Every structure is written in C-alpha cells, then in structure tokens.
Amino acid sequence: MHYKAIIKIIAILQVVIAAFHLICGTMAIYFKEANAAYSFFLSGVLLIGIGVSALRILIDERPKTLSTKDGFLLVTASWVVAVLVGAIPYHLSEAVPTYADAVFETISGFSTTGASVISDIEALPKSIIFWRSLTHWLGGMGIVVLAVAILPLLGIGGIQLIQAEAPGPTVDKLTPRITETAKYLWYIYLGFTVALAALLMFGGMSLFDSLNHTFATVATGGFGTKNTSVMHYDSAYIDYVLTIFMLLSGINFSLHFRFLTGNLKPVLADSELKTYLVIVALATLIATVSLTGTVYDSYEKSFRYAVFNVASFITTTGFANDDYEKWPFLAQTVLFLLMFVGGCSGSTGGGIKVIRIITLLKQGLNEMKYLIHPRAVFSLRINGQPVKKNIVYAISGFFFLYITTALFVTLIVSTSGVDMMTALSASLTTLGNIGPGFGLIGPTENFAFFPEYVKWTLSAAMLIGRLEIYTVLVLFTPMFWKR
Amino acid sequence: MHYKAIIKIIAILQVVIAAFHLICGTMAIYFKEANAAYSFFLSGVLLIGIGVSALRILIDERPKTLSTKDGFLLVTASWVVAVLVGAIPYHLSEAVPTYADAVFETISGFSTTGASVISDIEALPKSIIFWRSLTHWLGGMGIVVLAVAILPLLGIGGIQLIQAEAPGPTVDKLTPRITETAKYLWYIYLGFTVALAALLMFGGMSLFDSLNHTFATVATGGFGTKNTSVMHYDSAYIDYVLTIFMLLSGINFSLHFRFLTGNLKPVLADSELKTYLVIVALATLIATVSLTGTVYDSYEKSFRYAVFNVASFITTTGFANDDYEKWPFLAQTVLFLLMFVGGCSGSTGGGIKVIRIITLLKQGLNEMKYLIHPRAVFSLRINGQPVKKNIVYAISGFFFLYITTALFVTLIVSTSGVDMMTALSASLTTLGNIGPGFGLIGPTENFAFFPEYVKWTLSAAMLIGRLEIYTVLVLFTPMFWKR
Numbered sequence A, B: 001m002h003y004k005a006i007i008k009i010i011a012i013l014q015v016v017i018a019a020f021h022l023i024c025g026t027m028a029i030y031f032k033e034a035n036a037a038y039s040f041f042l043s044g045v046l047l048i049g050i051g052v053s054a055l056r057i058l059i060d061e062r063p064k065t066l067s068t069k070d071g072f073l074l075v076t077a078s079w080v081v082a083v084l085v086g087a088i089p090y091h092l093s094e095a096v097p098t099y100a101d102a103v104f105e106t107i108s109g110f111s112t113t114g115a116s117v118i119s120d121i122e123a124l125p126k127s128i129i130f131w132r133s134l135t136h137w138l139g140g141m142g143i144v145v146l147a148v149a150i151l152p153l154l155g156i157g158g159i160q161l162i163q164a165e166a167p168g169p170t171v172d173k174l175t176p177r178i179t180e181t182a183k184y185l186w187y188i189y190l191g192f193t194v195a196l197a198a199l200l201m202f203g204g205m206s207l208f209d210s211l212n213h214t215f216a217t218v219a220t221g222g223f224g225t226k227n228t229s230v231m232h233y234d235s236a237y238i239d240y241v242l243t244i245f246m247l248l249s250g251i252n253f254s255l256h257f258r259f260l261t262g263n264l265k266p267v268l269a270d271s272e273l274k275t276y277l278v279i280v281a282l283a284t285l286i287a288t289v290s291l292t293g294t295v296y297d298s299y300e301k302s303f304r305y306a307v308f309n310v311a312s313f314i315t316t317t318g319f320a321n322d323d324y325e326k327w328p329f330l331a332q333t334v335l336f337l338l339m340f341v342g343g344c345s346g347s348t349g350g351g352i353k354v355i356r357i358i359t360l361l362k363q364g365l366n367e368m369k370y371l372i373h374p375r376a377v378f379s380l381r382i383n384g385q386p387v388k389k390n391i392v393y394a395i396s397g398f399f400f401l402y403i404t405t406a407l408f409v410t411l412i413v414s415t416s417g418v419d420m421m422t423a424l425s426a427s428l429t430t431l432g433n434i435g436p437g438f439g440l441i442g443p444t445e446n447f448a449f450f451p452e453y454v455k456w457t458l459s460a461a462m463l464i465g466r467l468e469i470y471t472v473l474v475l476f477t478p479m480f481w482k483r
C-alpha cells in the first residue's frame, strides 16, 4: 500500500475543503456572523496549516501509479477525512450539540443524502447554511467528476477505480482522454447550476435561497434553507422547476453530454433512461389518482405534488413540497417502493440504480429460459451490448449486500426503540442517500432524536451507500490487508 | 407438451384429494355435522366421478417420459387443481362467505402458509377444521415427498424436476433409488407426526386438537383449532414441545434421515444447519432481552415466548403463543427480519431459505475478493463442495425475483387502502408461506377484511412462494409456450 501517496492526496483534498471554509468565513463576515466567521477561519487556517505541512513533508513523494487496493483505501479514506474536517465548523460554531451530530450532518451533505439532525435551520447563521448546501454541491461534483478525472490525473491506476463511484454495468468512455470527459461533465454540472439558480430567482427566490436550493438539487441532496423544505414557497412554478431539475440530475451525465452535443440517437435508445422515465410516469400516475379527491380536489394539483415527490424519491433528492405522511397509504407506498430504485448510473442520484434493476430483471428472465432450455446459451444485452457474466455477478452480489445491509441497519436502528417503519425507512433512506423517510423521520421531522450510536450507524450507512457498498466493505475483508 | 399424460396425473391427484373428502365426511357423520357431511360427500363423490371418468378416457395413455416443460406445467397445474377442488367443501358448507375465501383458505393450507380468512374458527364444524389442518399435512408431505418420488415414479424426466420443489444448491441424493429416498422421508414425516401428537396429548390436549396442531407443526403450516392460536393453551410444556418440533420441521429432512441412521458427521458439519441454529440463537437472545422487564418480568418467561415466536417465524410456521404486536419494537423487528430468512432447504419451511442466504453471502464476499484480485479465481464452497457458477446465478436471480415480487405484491395490496406495514407484511408473509404479519394482520387478526382482488393476489403469492417463484413464473414466458 502506498500510504504516503494516499496521505498526500488526502492532504490536498483537506486544503481544498479548508479553502471553502475560508470562503464561507468571508461570507460570514459579510453577513456579520461573528461566531460563524471565527469557526470557519479557525477551521480553515488550522486545516490548511496541517494539510500544507503534510504536503511539505511529502514533497518528494511523486504521484505514482497506485494499485486497485490503494484506490479503494484512498476513496474511502478521502470521504472519511472530508467528513471529519468538514464537520469542524458545525462543531466550533455550535450549530449542532455534539460532534456526532456534526459528522452526521456533514456526511449527509457530502453523500448528498440530505437527512438532517438540525430542527431549526432558519436559526442557523447564513454562512453555516451555505456551507451545508455547499457540501451537497461538492459531494455531487465528487460523485460525477472526482473519480473520473482527479484521481486518474494523480496517477491512480485508471479505469478500474471508476467502478467505485460510477458503477454501471460498463464504464462508458465518452472521449478518449478521461480528463477531457471529466471537464465536460463538470461543465454540464456547472451549467445546470447556473441555469437552475437563474430560474429559481426568476420564480421569486432570493439569490441566497436559490443558490442553496440549486446546490441541493443538482447534487440530488435535499438540504434546504427553510424548516419546512420546499413547502415554504408554496409555488407551482418553483415545484415544477425543481421537479425538472431533480429528474435531470437523476439522469446519466454522459447522456446529457451527448444530448448537448447533438448526439441524440444513443440518448433516445438508452434503456436505462427509458425505464427511468417509465417508472416516473407510472409512479406519478398512481400517486396522482390516489391523491385526487382525498388530499387535493383537482387532478392538476395532485399531479404537481405527485410528480414532485416521485421525482424527489426516485432521484434520491429528498425535497418535500408536502407532508406525504398525510397522504393516502397507496401514494405513500409508491414513494416507499421508489426507495428500492434510485437514480440512473452516472448521475448524482443514489440507491440501487435503474441500470442494476434492469440487469437483474433480464438475468431473472434468462434464468427462466435456462430452466426451459438448460443447455442453451442466452446472452444478456443492454442497449444492444452484451453484458459480461462477471458484471452481472457483481451486480447480483451488490443487490444482495444492499438489501442485507439495509436489514442489518434496520435492526441496529430498532434497538433504539423506534417502530419498524421508522427503523426500516431510516435505514433505506440513508443507505440510498435519499434523506427523509416514514414514521418518525417524515418530511417535516428530522434525525435529531436518535441516540448517538444510531447517528453513527446511519452516518456509516450513508457512506457505504454512497460508495456503492463494495468500496467500503472491501476494506473489512482480511484479504485486503494481506500483502 | 404431453397434455393427456399431465391431465391423467392430475386426475389421480384429484381422486386422492376426493378420497380425503370422504374420510372427512365420515368424520362429519361421527361428529353429527350434517351440513359438513353433505358437503364432503357431495364434493368427494363428484370429484371421484369426474376423476375416474377422465382416467377411463385416458386409460390407454401410458405414463411416458415427460419433458422439463411438462414437469413445470404439471407441478403448477397440480397445485392449482388441488386448490380449486380442495376449496369445494369450504364453499359447499358455507364455512366461508365466498369462493375466493375458500380458495384463499385452501391454498393457505396446501402451501402451509396458515394465513386465514376465518375469524371464528371454533364455530366451524370439527370435520371442516380437520380438513383445514389436513391440507397443511398433505401440502407438507407434497413438498417433501411428492416431487422426489411420485412424479419420477410416473415417468417424469427425473432429477431436474426436483429443482421445482426442493431447490437447494444441489439435490442431495440420499440413496441411489429416488423412490427409496422418498419412502424414508415419508417415514420421518410420519414419525414426527406420531411423536408430536403423542407429546401434545401427554400435555393435556385432546386427540382432535393434538392431531390438528401436529399437522400444522410438521408441515410448518400454522393453522390451529382455536381463535387465539396456541395462546389458548397457555402452557409452557406445549409451547416448548411445539418450539422443538417447529425447529425440527425447519431442518432439511435428509439430515434427519442421516441422523436417525447414525450418520452424524455430515449432520454436525452441515453449514446450513449451523447457520440456522445460530440465527435462531441470536434472534432469541435479542428478543429475550427486549421482552424482559417490558412484557415479562423474568428471563425464563421471556425466553419461552421469544424462542417460540422466533421458531415460528424462521420456520415459517406462523403459530402465535402471544400477541407479538404488543411487544417492544425491537423484538418485533427481529421477527420481521426473520421473514427474509425462512427454513432450511429440503424442509417443509418456506421463505428464501438459509442455504440461499449463505450462498449469496459467500458470493458477496467473493465479489470483494475479485475487486482486490481481479484476475484470480475464487471458488464458492458449501460443506466443502464447490457450488457451480450457474447455480449461484440461479440463486441470485431467485433472490432478486423474490424481493421484486414481494414489493410488487405490496403495491397491489396497498391499493386496498391499508397502511404500508400491513401491505408489506401481507406480501412477505404470503410469499414466504409464513401466515401472520404485522399491522392489521397480526397474530390475533386475519385476512378476512381484504377485498376479493387482494385475496386472489395473496393466493397467487402463496402459490408462487411455495413453488419457489421460478416454477410458476416460467409459465408466463413466451418461450415456454413455443414449440
């Protein structure tokens, strides 16, 4: 293991995060938030000091080709360090009561989960709110770009690492040079950010609110600036704009790239995209029918709330423009079932992901064909391309580990005495990086009441989910640490 | 497809079931239950008449070697016909209000699920209660023996069919001749029946009650004779005897055979058995701790109720000696999670089954090893034997289809307006052939209130679960019906 090279890269990451602390500190001065400014500058200066010192000591450490094992360690360690240092301003400014809370809020931010332990968001300093949303934006960027670009740039072993943070059945090479790809994805991410912020301001949001909500949307994060999330605005325009951008953010960014470069054919033929849109349409239809005449008297209004919350769940954003726990059970069940789907691969969305569901469904069908013709050979194709057996294997393993982890986390959460639906949905919503759930953690509630060990467990679940299970769990196998 | 041969076999099955109707009819006369006697004799005579006529028409149809496709059709069609004709006495005697209810109760019996639509069991004629328990016993026998013996005896293509009803990773051949094996398994089943009935009578149960509960236990069925299930007896002796026999019935019957013939080594080394016992022990421990000081004041009493309900859930029996919905949430969650496990392969238990969980866990671990050493080859061994890749594939596919079917059934159930936990547990408890669930279908409640289309859906779920998903679903693929 190339520990020194790993530490060097993490030190760079720490300095980058600390630089954002200084930016937030400057913002705190602008907003005259003395305590927050102090916290950000203290954190920023300390972290830059430590980070730069580490880099100076490791100055002769040339970025070398890291092994796959190094890669796994680096990815997980980067996220852990990012969370631990990212939590410092929350803790110093006493925005949250304990360091466990600060860690929970930070991992929830970076992993773009959006589950919160803060009950009164509006009472926070604006600079802290901004940092909170910024963790989403940085995390989302990290998910789309970091693994594809920065890590290989630093000399890490290349394409196999992409499996860690962008695992579809195949890694889809857009351009020959991977850093080029990353640059384009990053332009798209930035483009979405600018467009959405402008559209939200056009809808009457302040610059501050629109930036925060934009960060939370394009990263499919879900943090807001108001205690009542998007309900606060009660605006059909804002609801629909957010719905569209949530749905866009849940689509594979390489498809956006192709669409924007006029390469429409693969976009229109993409089976993951089609399936994703069909699920959204069906779920919206059922929820709209369920809501009409029970919660809302018109189909129009039901549609607005149905499609918003369906988009929020499937893309794993977790915004709420309504207290869906007051909906008829059928509409709630639709949202609950979407927790088992998630966004598209190569998006900022979490969860199991549509492409995996498609692959496993096709594999299930193939198994039936094998029962009829045991000696035949049936290939599994997605978008016309055959998917190799070992990839299907890995996806099957992923699905089992995902469900097993979800049930195991449910058991741990339930030791705190909460009801089964709270425990189950707390597990699913953190592992799937969604945000809110059902029971005691609905859209108008939060995770503050959980005992500290549950917060640590759910923090781990957010990390494990974000890093696609394997990346984290592999570190706990004895084989990983063998020479 | 050899339709005539299939019809001939099903006609034999119908005559066998009708013979049991005549036995129950005789019992009805003994108990002076005129209406029930009329129902059983009418049903029995009619069914025997139709069955024998069919056999006479098909008299020249020699049992030929059936294809795998014939086998799948035969297995599913046998179960469907058994259910449809088995439901007739319920309907004729008006024990249940509709034919849909009669079908639900019958499939619940044959599939050894034990979910009921009958609110007042004690008001039923005794002969009807006996028929209800008998469906469990016959179904359990069918699960252990039918597929291993009767079908091959009739000339059906042999071992591949065993996959339909006894699907562990490998079909474990006990003796060279499969009919011999079946005979021994059947002796064990009969032995358990006699031993348990005697033990229950020794504990103060009447002959009638002990026979009924014995049928429900060895088949891991769960139907009883009292409205309050096993709570009625409130006897530690009966609770422990039933616990032991539930646990025994959840173990692979080929291990019982080996144990009884003094071949202890493979029994003690069996990883499925060990895992099963470890899960029972851990679940009982957590539930006992959760119950002590909250529901019961002593560890002894908590243990008694904990181990009974843990055994009831993991073996998918579904007896209740306590209203576990009044337990602390942690203990309830333990039972809920056991719904995802199920009994051992080759037992009368349902659910996903322990051997599949072991296989998938090992496969998940292997996947991690492949991430570390992508070019290495890691075998998957169970009990020291390598498991072939295509079997692991089939099990992975099974798991995905199981979870997907469960979520799909949840959606359908929830269209009736019930809460999510009721819908989810109704789905899991029928697909897993368990019986009771949570929410509105707890151990003191029943399925009577569901609208008819939900009853049909859950009936289908019981059948699909009992026939291990594939057997039924394969009939719905276009390829199956192609020449």
Ligand SMILES: [K+]
Residues within 6 Å of the ligand: A112, A113, A114, A220, A221, A222, A316, A317, A318, A433, A434, A435
């Ligand atoms: K989220």
Ligand SMILES: [K+]
Residues within 6 Å of the ligand: B112, B113, B114, B220, B221, B222, B316, B317, B318, B433, B434, B435
């Ligand atoms: K059962």
